Amino acid sequence: MAAHFSLILVIVTLVSGLIWLIDVIFFAPKRREALALAEAKQADLSEEAKESIIRESTVVEFAHSIFPVIAFVLILRSFIYEPFQIPSGSMKPTLLVGDFILVEKFSYGLRDPVWRSKLVETGEPERGDVFVFKYPENPQIDYIKRVIGLPGDRIVYQNKQFLIEPKCDDGANCPPAKAVKLSSVNRGEFSQEGIPLSRYTEQLGDIEHDILINPSRPDFSNHFYEQAGTAVGEFIVPEGEYFAIGDNRDNSTDSRFWGFVPEANLVGKAVAIWISFEFERPASSWLPTWVPTGVRFDRVGAIK
Known part of the structure; x- marks a missing residue:
């Protein structure tokens, strides 16, 4: 069971980290460009409109949220301390x-x-x-x-x-x-x-x-x-x-x-x-x- 849990932790860490990295490299810059174009066309763009343009997708937002936590748990459990009963x-x-x-x-x-x-x-x-x-x-x-x-x-x-x-x-x-x-x-x-x-x-x-x-x-x-x-x-x-x-x-x-x-x-x-x-x-x-x-x-x- 411990081995399976370690494998699950590694997979979740890699997948969430990869999703976050792809977004940072490819999609986040495009969202910023879209925001810049929208502001150029309309100077008084509302905060809600800006937020809707640069908002991450649900998948990316989830990956962004869990990656640091899962990565910390993986490092702690794999290399420092692991709990046992x-x-x-x-x-x-x-x-x-x-x-x-x-x-x-x-x-x-x-x-x-x-x-x-x-x-x-x-x-x-x-x-x-x-x-x-x-x-x-x-x-x-x-x-x-x-x-x-x-x-x-x-x-x-x-x-x-x-x-x-x-x-x-x-x-x-x-x-x-x-x-x-x-x-x-x-x-x-x-x-x-x-x-x-x-x-x-x-x-x-x-x-x-x-x-x-x-x-x-x-x-x-x-x-x-x-x-x-x-x-x-x-x-x-x-x-x-x-x-x-x-x-x-x-x-x-x-x-x-x-x-x-x-x-x-x-x-x-x-x-x-x-x-x-x-x-x-x-x-x-x-x-x-x-x-x-x-x-x-x-x-x-x-x-x-």
Whole structure:
């Protein structure tokens, strides 16, 4: 849907801009000439008559009105910030259903809004970033996850914990794989199918964030992505690709199951929650479920 909307924006911008430009070059001068001739013939020409001569056609007037607005929205959405809505709980507790976020489009390079070719290099994802990308198995769908593996990393997932061996070109002095540090926060603040979840603070580089783990749920390792030359639960991140994981570890379909995120699929870095709605309407309510029941103002702010 986002890709279709970008294409529609581009088409409307081009068409309205082209109509306006053609009028400025060809038809507006003719209207001014017609006005000059009319004034030469009749010195006391009324303002209404003048207006009727130089007035733009309805199509041109409409194009003239919407082009600056549409062009501004296109530039803003394509190259600066794009709004997204969180549709699922795979990033709890960082992001909740009903959070509306801003994605910084220029964090990982400026791309054209239609073919998504990189125009300008501006940066790369860092470990711990929350990022939006085109789902590799269906690029029409936008996914949001957290970067845990960078190109060249060796990632091991076992006993509900990650071990990371960063890329190292110096074979003699490469650091060993280290378990990602977890600190217990609480248990029971969140639940899944009636089972209380354990909340931990995880340290990824300089970024601290909270995750959820369901201690009673298996890892479903038989469904893990199979990479040639690696054991089950082990992943070597290819060059130009990233390993993405959900903060709600046992309720997230992520790189453990479908593989890696190519650099070409990157959309941008999630940087802030600009509004958050609650949707806790009972089934008996006469209002539709998409109508918010409240606003969570305390969630507005930067994303960790």
